[in-house]
Amino acid sequence: MAPPFPRRAPAAVRHSARLLDLAFALITVVGVVTGVMAAEVRESPWAGLIPLALFLGALLLFRRRWPLIVLLLSIGAIFLYRFNSHFQGGWIWPASIAYFSAACTPRVRWVALIGAAQLVYAAVDFWPVLSENANRFLVHIAGEGLLLASLIGAGLCHATALRWRERLRETDGRARAAEERLRAAREVHDIVAHTLAVVGVQLNVAADTLEEAPDEAAAALRVAKDVRNRAMADLTSLIGVLRDTSDGTAPQPDLAALDTLIADARAAGLRVVLDQRGDPASLPAAPAVAVYRIVQEALTNTLKHAGATTAEVTIERAPSAVTVEVKDDGRGCEEIVESHGLAGMRERASALGGTLAVGSAPGGFSVRARIPVAGSPV
CATH class of the missing domain: 3.30.565.10 (Histidine kinase-like ATPase, C-terminal domain)
Structure with a gap:
């Protein structure tokens, strides 16, 4: 399964991807700061919240190249902030985009395993609330689990859509190549049939006049040789198409080449x-x-x-x-x-x-x- 983020893409696509990564980074910075402050954490934002948000946002600029590493570093930063603050507002959502990006890769099983481990730790960390308010505990853990499943599912759907689109492009390319090879095969048939007909007539003329009129026989052989040389040049330009390569292709003859075609027929x-x-x-x-x-x-x-x-x-x-x-x-x-x-x-x-x-x-x-x-x- 190919990675969903190609290493080399057209310049316009790369530019759009960089803008999207920057937008995700800004959304994460604003979202984390807003979400944590909404939870009424009393610590100064500069004591850990803003550095956390900036770090999580900066990591997303590298999500295409190292998605799993970005996810692990994001989770580590969230753990570090949770251990040094009184924030109890959730473990999964600050790393939502990192989870989604990692789930788009072939290592989605590792992403699910990491998410499950983080969810188990979240349940253990939130366990004291169970005896005080069981509904709050269940809603909190179920919400975290649902968010994790949604992120992984969205990543899988996105990766599948990209692979399907790539397969459609490949299928379309193969269809165009097959059509081109079919066209080239028709051209080969036309060239060979015409050449054999003209050369055959000229060889018959040469054979009939070789002893009685050597000059006429020589002229017929020269015509046959010229026709053969032109046919070989045309065939060489078409063989590349039949071999799935564009090397040596040449423009196809049109009405401008009719004079040569008719001259060959007249010579025959x-x-x-x-x-x-x-x-x-x-x-x-x-x-x-x-x-x-x-x-x-x-x-x-x-x-x-x-x-x-x-x-x-x-x-x-x-x-x-x-x-x-x-x-x-x-x-x-x-x-x-x-x-x-x-x-x-x-x-x-x-x-x-x-x-x-x-x-x-x-x-x-x-x-x-x-x-x-x-x-x-x-």
Whole structure:
């Protein structure tokens, strides 16, 4: 069980904690002086009362670092004052905040033991009153016991609440990390699929032209090498996320990287026509990344499965949404199998409140997504 008072906290939290400790110290000083004087003790306050109150208040400034020591020193000071005065007003309440602070720690059993021992001593010390006024004795001891139980119970509740809040923060952090790793896994899939498709086409070109046209084969290999190098850089930036570390992360590609993506597809032998309408550059980061990845996955599927020669990419930026459509002239399909790529595109769109439609189009296959911008309804 972790201590409820962390050794290192943000500066604002530490400042607030110091102010709270100072407030508790002042409350204790005023409360002890007022309570003892209300009991009509005839000794001069400077003879022991004010030094006791100042000492108990000063101890509370260290209650977070040494709560059990503060409690023991507070009890010792109360004993010393009781032995040198005629005060009979109680043993527990002058150390109330010290008891509460110590009860917030994992050593709450020791706190209960110390409190019980002090309560037993209080009963022994107050025993002569039993024969004179049994009700007064019972009320006094029962009140001390009830106060002690309340202080320990409050400390336990406070510590439990702090631990629960910390667990909620940890759970939230783990959920965010898992979501980030899932996003990174999707990015890895998109990068690997696209790279393999482009590199595979270029290697086939190189193999077919190696003997008859060495220059063309060399150019194809250079394109494959460039695509591979860019993919390795992207993968390196994502591996850190999958390993629960932020080292080496890099911004995700957006519409500014579309030219490189389309150039790779063209180098693989696919004629790609890009039509951008409106002002796609004004897209926020999340929709821009989603549009890029949808185009990447759609072109990858076209290269791998469609047998197409031409693909048309249309991106239309409207005030409330962005629409992206990728159509090719390849083989359509009557039955669509929801692969990882299609599922990833659909998840990207739906995560931003958008929709995705895929299916055969006149003369080929079509992928169309509509994603709202700035929370506008689809």
